[in-house]
Amino acid sequence: MANTEVSFVRTETLPPMAPPIGEQGIVKWLRENLFATPANGALTLVALYVIYVILSGSMPWIFNGVWNTSSLTECREVLDGTRGACFSVLTERWHQLIYGFKYPPDAYWRPNLTFVLMLVAIAPVLFFDLPRKMLIFTAIFPFLAYWLIWGGTIMTPIIALLGVVAGGFVYTRFVASNFAIGFFGAILAALVVWIIGGFMTPDTANENAMLQAVPSRDMGGYMLNLMLGVVCVSLSIPLGIALALGRQSDMPLIKWICVVFIEFVRGVPLITLLFVASVMLAYMFPPGTTTDLFLRVVIMITMFSAAYIAEVIRGGLAALPKGQYEAADSLGLDYPQAMRLIILPQALKISIPGIVNVAVGLFKDTTLVSVISMFDILGMIRGPILGGAAEWNGVYWELFLFACIIFFVVCYGISQYSQWLERRLATDHR
Amino acid sequence: MAILSDPPEGPFRLSMLLSDTRYRSLTLQAITALVLALCLAYLYRNISTNLQAQGLSLGFSFLQDPSGYDINQRLVEYTSQSTHARAALVGILNTLLVAVLACITATIFGVIAGVLRLSNNWLVSKLMAFYVEIFRNIPVLIWIIIIFTIMTNVMPTPRAFRGDAATSSMLFDLFAFTNRGVYIPGPGFSNPFFASVGMNWLLVIAVLVGSFFGARAIGTWATKIQEATGDRPTTWYMILGVWLLPVAILLTVMGLTWDIPALKGFNFTGGIKIGGPLIALWFALSIYTGAFIAENVRAGIQAVSKGQTEAAGALGLRPGRIMNLVVLPQALRVIIPPLISQYLNITKNSSLAIAVGYADITATLGGITLNQTGRAIECVLLLMLFYLTASLLISAFMNVYNASIKLKER
Numbered sequence: 091m092a093n094t095e096v097s098f099v100r101t102e103t104l105p106p107m108a109p110p111i112g113e114q115g116i117v118k119w120l121r122e123n124l125f126a127t128p129a130n131g132a133l134t135l136v137a138l139y140v141i142y143v144i145l146s147g148s149m150p151w152i153f154n155g156v157w158n159t160s161s162l163t164e165c166r167e168v169l170d171g172t173r174g175a176c177f178s179v180l181t182e183r184w185h186q187l188i189y190g191f192k193y194p195p196d197a198y199w200r201p202n203l204t205f206v207l208m209l210v211a212i213a214p215v216l217f218f219d220l221p222r223k224m225l226i227f228t229a230i231f232p233f234l235a236y237w238l239i240w241g242g243t244i245m246t247p248i249i250a251l252l253g254v255v256a257g258g259f260v261y262t263r264f265v266a267s268n269f270a271i272g273f274f275g276a277i278l279a280a281l282v283v284w285i286i287g288g289f290m291t292p293d294t295a296n297e298n299a300m301l302q303a304v305p306s307r308d309m310g311g312y313m314l315n316l317m318l319g320v321v322c323v324s325l326s327i328p329l330g331i332a333l334a335l336g337r338q339s340d341m342p343l344i345k346w347i348c349v350v351f352i353e354f355v356r357g358v359p360l361i362t363l364l365f366v367a368s369v370m371l372a373y374m375f376p377p378g379t380t381t382d383l384f385l386r387v388v389i390m391i392t393m394f395s396a397a398y399i400a401e402v403i404r405g406g407l408a409a410l411p412k413g414q415y416e417a418a419d420s421l422g423l424d425y426p427q428a429m430r431l432i433i434l435p436q437a438l439k440i441s442i443p444g445i446v447n448v449a450v451g452l453f454k455d456t457t458l459v460s461v462i463s464m465f466d467i468l469g470m471i472r473g474p475i476l477g478g479a480a481e482w483n484g485v486y487w488e489l490f491l492f493a494c495i496i497f498f499v500v501c502y503g504i505s506q507y508s509q510w511l512e513r514r515l516a517t518d519h520r
Numbered sequence: 521m522a523i524l525s526d527p528p529e530g531p532f533r534l535s536m537l538l539s540d541t542r543y544r545s546l547t548l549q550a551i552t553a554l555v556l557a558l559c560l561a562y563l564y565r566n567i568s569t570n571l572q573a574q575g576l577s578l579g580f581s582f583l584q585d586p587s588g589y590d591i592n593q594r595l596v597e598y599t600s601q602s603t604h605a606r607a608a609l610v611g612i613l614n615t616l617l618v619a620v621l622a623c624i625t626a627t628i629f630g631v632i633a634g635v636l637r638l639s640n641n642w643l644v645s646k647l648m649a650f651y652v653e654i655f656r657n658i659p660v661l662i663w664i665i666i667i668f669t670i671m672t673n674v675m676p677t678p679r680a681f682r683g684d685a686a687t688s689s690m691l692f693d694l695f696a697f698t699n700r701g702v703y704i705p706g707p708g709f710s711n712p713f714f715a716s717v718g719m720n721w722l723l724v725i726a727v728l729v730g731s732f733f734g735a736r737a738i739g740t741w742a743t744k745i746q747e748a749t750g751d752r753p754t755t756w757y758m759i760l761g762v763w764l765l766p767v768a769i770l771l772t773v774m775g776l777t778w779d780i781p782a783l784k785g786f787n788f789t790g791g792i793k794i795g796g797p798l799i800a801l802w803f804a805l806s807i808y809t810g811a812f813i814a815e816n817v818r819a820g821i822q823a824v825s826k827g828q829t830e831a832a833g834a835l836g837l838r839p840g841r842i843m844n845l846v847v848l849p850q851a852l853r854v855i856i857p858p859l860i861s862q863y864l865n866i867t868k869n870s871s872l873a874i875a876v877g878y879a880d881i882t883a884t885l886g887g888i889t890l891n892q893t894g895r896a897i898e899c900v901l902l903l904m905l906f907y908l909t910a911s912l913l914i915s916a917f918m919n920v921y922n923a924s925i926k927l928k929e930r
Binding site: 122123124126130133134137138140141340341342343344347353354356357358359360361362365366369370372373374375376377450454455457458460461468472484486490493494497498501502505 | 545548549552553556563566567569570571573636639640641642643644647653654656657658659660661662665666669673868869871872874875882886890896897900903904907908911912
């Protein structure tokens, strides 16, 4: 018995066999993902056909494109009857699409530099890991950007900055004792500095300034879209916070003012607000004053996005557990302190993705200004380029493709950032 | 144990208005009211002085003046001799028309794309993700203008349909797609009950509403039988009859005829013309909003936990019934609220009609009427009032609907 030569059971493990050919590699993937059922296979074929139609239509057109002619007729001659795009409209008119048709060409470096600086200024706001010292630059950036884009005397942004610094100084000095004194004192201090500065600046300062002054009606193209988007979103966040807090207030009058404002603005289309800016707001300013259309549009778009941001932040405030409010009360904090130190940091964190979505929507909506005859990128395409001189009359695919790409890149980028942020801010364990 | 003590009694001092919580909110509100009143008074003064300087006065009597402009796309009778108020009515109906059409098609696009995006077919779901991302991230105004430009530049002119060497032909000899718009056969009555066309159609709609309640009654009756006996009677032929028979009889009695578009001279006549601007606006709003709705639908279906499907399967329900009875009712609860705001967005975005010259309320009242009469304040106010009313009505109606499908807990 001890010497068993014959065993009934295999003593060593067999090497695993390769899976059947239909269960591995690309065949398995194809079968599971594309041809699981007959209906699914039919769907795949339809999808393949759609892709084929799109690609076969667009690819020859794109790759056969002409990049260096000076008019449509010339481009058609080069193409000689074959299908192809006249991208030369972009190479010839790109500066109009980006900066508008009146911005002085030798000053194009100014918006470009501003754009780069904007990325630097915005980075510490978007990415929390960056050194906090960068926020100092973010604070200076608006004044610098104003000076770079509009040009003129450097006194204007410096005085504006000094006013803000004075206000900030008064605020930090008094906020510890009483929020109201600090807040209103800061506003007062800033106003005093601005008024004194306004008297000190000579009226002729703009004439021999370092940077040539450019009036805002000369700005256009994609630059105008970006400017409106950035300015209005940044202005509307504080306003939106104030409206959201006001809507939650115990004081009925303040609450109802905020509710009426928010619901009114959210109930009407942006285009009617832009009509208000272009035809109605002029009646509301004091007689004899003329205000910039850009400024009027900024006011209305800011109000518009503030109402939407207020609703997002209200959602954030409502999502906070009641215990947070009670904890703040039990620590003996008064309302401004509780909001500043306990409630808003948490509520804003919850609402950042929502705010980013509003920002994307708002940025897309800046194209609406072309309806009230401002020459943003869409206004440039429809106005001077397509409808103007005969050189490029009839080139619409190329121009719209350019506009689509330039908007898609920015909006898709921001929404990807928002999703990344949402994942990062998610503190619950899943 | 905490003992609450009354605030110290004492003579009223002025500083207590700010420091004492009993008075502070009143003080703040009084200040707010004062500031608000001052602002409004300042605005009022500015407006009245500015208007006086231009020799204008506020008033709505201009709405009764003849408008003097033509509108191509209209649902009610209108000539250039009609009043501005009538032009505004045409505009309102056009806004509602494009909003309703776009809501329906956007929902269809959105549901199809949202469901297909969840498909386990890799290619199809990627294609749908591509559609959603492309359309969501490009402004709707660009889409409207692109589609309008394609309509006017790529579609054949009516001239292309003419002669023996016609390069284009009508689809089934019924539909004509031209760069001026799409011509479709229009229904008419040879033996109408009422002189006005609208009244006849109202009658048809009334009959259809009656059929709807009839079909509902049959359903209730069948459920009652089912609860009593356990067997559900076959009702589909009854419901079909209730829907089709009355309306068929009415249409036959009134003598339904089809007015088919035909090429006369340089253009098509007869039938219904759906103008290029309307198609551009309708289609652009549908695909743009459809992309958003697709995301809502996807989120709604994903929000129903897998356990629900499995539980329903364990109860022995068939896949179709699982979808209808278990998944969809729960998914709808998540889908409906964002869907409402998408419908509101469509209504508001339809104001972009002005960019392609579709005569909606923004283009008539806020565009031509405003420019002709110079009544900026009145026109913009009326325009806002219309949109505000429409928005509030939609959200009120949808809130009622939302409340009816809300999760009812103990």
